[in-house]
Amino acid sequence: MGLNSNIQAQQQPALPRVLAMPAEIDPLRVGLDDRVEQLMAGLDHHTTADPQEIIRTVRNNLKLDGYAVPPLDMQLISSIEKGSYSIHTLVFQSLPGVYVPASLYVPKGKGPFPAILNSHGHWPPGRRSEIVQRTAHMLASNGYVCLCIDAMGSGERGRGHQHEYHGANLGSALLDLGTPLMGMQLLENSRAIDLLCDLPEVDPERIGATGASGGGNQTMWLAAMDPRVKAAVPVVSVGTFRAYIMNSNCVCELHPNGLLHFEEGQLLQAMAPKAIKIITALRDGNAAFNAQQMLKSFRIAKRAYEQQEVAERLDYELFDEPHSFTEEMNRSMISWFDGVFAMQRRGDNHRVSDFQPLDTNALAVLKQGSKRAGILSIPAFVSREFSRVESQIATSPLDEDAYKKQLQKMALIDTADHLFHVQSLEPQQGWNRVILEHAAGQLIPLLISPPQAVTNAMHVYFPSKGKQEAPLSEIDALRSKGEGVVLVDLYGLGERTSMNADQIDGALPRFHTLSRSLLWTGSNMMGIWAAEIGLINNYLQQEYSSYKRLLVADRETAIAALISNVLADTGQPLLLRQMPVSYLPDESGVLDSYNMAIHMQGILRWGDIPMLLALNKQQTSIEGLYHLNGKLCEQSEKQQLQDKVQGYKKQLSNEGVLLIN
Numbered sequence: 001m002g003l004n005s006n007i008q009a010q011q012q013p014a015l016p017r018v019l020a021m022p023a024e025i026d027p028l029r030v031g032l033d034d035r036v037e038q039l040m041a042g043l044d045h046h047t048t049a050d051p052q053e054i055i056r057t058v059r060n061n062l063k064l065d066g067y068a069v070p071p072l073d074m075q076l077i078s079s080i081e082k083g084s085y086s087i088h089t090l091v092f093q094s095l096p097g098v099y100v101p102a103s104l105y106v107p108k109g110k111g112p113f114p115a116i117l118n119s120h121g122h123w124p125p126g127r128r129s130e131i132v133q134r135t136a137h138m139l140a141s142n143g144y145v146c147l148c149i150d151a152m153g154s155g156e157r158g159r160g161h162q163h164e165y166h167g168a169n170l171g172s173a174l175l176d177l178g179t180p181l182m183g184m185q186l187l188e189n190s191r192a193i194d195l196l197c198d199l200p201e202v203d204p205e206r207i208g209a210t211g212a213s214g215g216g217n218q219t220m221w222l223a224a225m226d227p228r229v230k231a232a233v234p235v236v237s238v239g240t241f242r243a244y245i246m247n248s249n250c251v252c253e254l255h256p257n258g259l260l261h262f263e264e265g266q267l268l269q270a271m272a273p274k275a276i277k278i279i280t281a282l283r284d285g286n287a288a289f290n291a292q293q294m295l296k297s298f299r300i301a302k303r304a305y306e307q308q309e310v311a312e313r314l315d316y317e318l319f320d321e322p323h324s325f326t327e328e329m330n331r332s333m334i335s336w337f338d339g340v341f342a343m344q345r346r347g348d349n350h351r352v353s354d355f356q357p358l359d360t361n362a363l364a365v366l367k368q369g370s371k372r373a374g375i376l377s378i379p380a381f382v383s384r385e386f387s388r389v390e391s392q393i394a395t396s397p398l399d400e401d402a403y404k405k406q407l408q409k410m411a412l413i414d415t416a417d418h419l420f421h422v423q424s425l426e427p428q429q430g431w432n433r434v435i436l437e438h439a440a441g442q443l444i445p446l447l448i449s450p451p452q453a454v455t456n457a458m459h460v461y462f463p464s465k466g467k468q469e470a471p472l473s474e475i476d477a478l479r480s481k482g483e484g485v486v487l488v489d490l491y492g493l494g495e496r497t498s499m500n501a502d503q504i505d506g507a508l509p510r511f512h513t514l515s516r517s518l519l520w521t522g523s524n525m526m527g528i529w530a531a532e533i534g535l536i537n538n539y540l541q542q543e544y545s546s547y548k549r550l551l552v553a554d555r556e557t558a559i560a561a562l563i564s565n566v567l568a569d570t571g572q573p574l575l576l577r578q579m580p581v582s583y584l585p586d587e588s589g590v591l592d593s594y595n596m597a598i599h600m601q602g603i604l605r606w607g608d609i610p611m612l613l614a615l616n617k618q619q620t621s622i623e624g625l626y627h628l629n630g631k632l633c634e635q636s637e638k639q640q641l642q643d644k645v646q647g648y649k650k651q652l653s654n655e656g657v658l659l660i661n
Contacts, residue, residue, distance in 0.1 A: 126155025
């Protein structure tokens with residue numbers, strides 16, 4: 001059975017509905033909005049934020065302290081002479097063995113000069129895009145050293161050294177490793193500041209940062225976290241964290257658990273007394289960055305600047321423009337830096353009339369197909385880091401209780417959750433219709449066909465695409481033999497689909513919007529699903545205690561069923577279909593075969609899928625084992641998984657049986 005095959009017959013009768021709500025009601029969005037409003041009400045919007053507490057929280061949430069700081073090892077690749085400045089193509093070492101392609105623009109004349117880190121947004125091909133080149137040209141023409149780097153996964157750091165969108169599942173692989181994409185950008189941008197401070201052409205007391213869109217987001221976080229950045233101009237990127245929820249944003253703009261601690265205005269407060277100018281486009285189509293959202297954060301931040309009597313060092317400017325970094329925006333940006341860094345000039349030199357973008361190959365580190373060691377794609381970096389972790393796991397004593405506690409923390413499961421109300425509706429088409437309400441305020445719909453004899457079992461299905469996509473011919477065969485069947489729509493699936501989230505996802509993998517939004521609020525899809533599976537098992541145990549149960553899950557829900565079984569240890573066997581062999585991303589092929597519900601911060605460092613299988617004490621059968629790119633695992637790969645799991649089980653003294661077909 002192929003990963004993308006349709007396991008149901010083309011023509012099949014519709015199953016009865018349990019939650020007959022109109023789709024436009026979207027109870028998931030209502031519930032998530034309620035959760036966010038509760039979190040917002042718990043934040044202190046009136047007291048000025050403690051900058052050091054903000055920094056500690058960010059470092060903890062983004063897991064910024066797990067990497068050593070290596071020498072910069074800057075290597076010059078080539079140089080291009082322009083009229084008033086030079087462009088140097090180079091690489092430098094950001095993390096141990098990780099090299100960043102960069103373009104360094106240096107004015108001609110006597111330095112040292114002020115310097116600006118110019119971060120790129122989601123424009124291909126990263127630092128070599130026309131928008132980034134134009135900004136660098138303007139800065140260098142006006143006496144600023146300008147450094148532009150390729151963010152991880154972008155530009156020459158994409159797979160195959162080709163630019164690709166670093167968000168969605170690709171960027172989320174870094175979250176699975178532990179430090180999300182936002183954290184990696186922060187670490188590497190801080191290393192870029194190290195490089196600027198080391199250059200004899202740069203005045204280390206006059207360093208700023210700018211960038212638009214995703215680059216503006218990087219600029220904002222860097223300005224808050226790095227004391228060496230004295231001024232910043234984030235462009236078309238400042239709004240509110242609240243506006244990120246159920247909106248279209250990249251995972252590079254994701255701060256896990258962020259809304260549990262502070263809002264964007266408080267992050268801006270932490271920058272005082274740095275000189276910050278916010279540029280916002282009135283015609284920006286992204287609701288998270290519109291002028292009204294920006295003003296909410298600006299007003300909060302302004303209080304901190306007024307208290308420090310430096311109100312003039314925080315400002316904003318609105319442009320009648322779409323989402324971009326236009327020439328006029330550039331002129332405003334340079335004027336701001338001129339004032340902060342006491343740049344004296346005659347007349348208005350902030351022009352781009354002489355700007356001609358260079359061919360992207362002229363600025364490339366990797367030319368004519370040659371590769372330079374250390375310029376790693378996200379999958380290559382994640383695989384390298386995981387291999388080190390895995391070798392440590394294999395040679396270290398395994399503590400089952402410690403691993404379970406870490407798993408529960410990682411899945412962000414609320415242990416206080418319980419069933420609050422159970423209601424049965426009138427049966428339809430031979431199915432009992434049951435609604436479970438749990439304390440978190442969600443309604444779980446169940447279709448139940450009870451067993452016809454005590455010797456029969458309950459087959460509990462958690463279809464990854466909702467119960468209407470369940471294998472109905474298989475289910476009909478079970479029912480005809482008198483076996484019991486339960487069909488469940490977990491959070492976000494089937495009858496519980498969020499129409500709003502699906503529309504926002506568009507062509508991106510499903511749950512890009514919902515899973516990213518949940519992570520801001522201290523939850524994740526895997527944890528919610530695992531908790532719901534546990535609640536459903538408890539209910540079925542009470543109502544049908546004399547029957548054996550088999551849990552059937554596939555694809556993404558298969559992982560959640562494993563998590564639930566490990567944490568609850570209910571003694572029921574699992575049948576897992578189309579199961580991913582690992583959270584490791586692939587160096588080739590699409591990464592959208594599995595949707596974005598699967599991601600959990602740190603699961604790779606914790607032990608990955610093999611550790612989940614090893615901790616499970618009941619018989620587990622896997623039908624179909626796949627890589628994340630949708631490729632079916634070969635027999636040798638199945639055996640490798642079997643051997644790895646058995647090795648862990650031996651250390652854990654766990655005799656649970658694993659069968660891989």
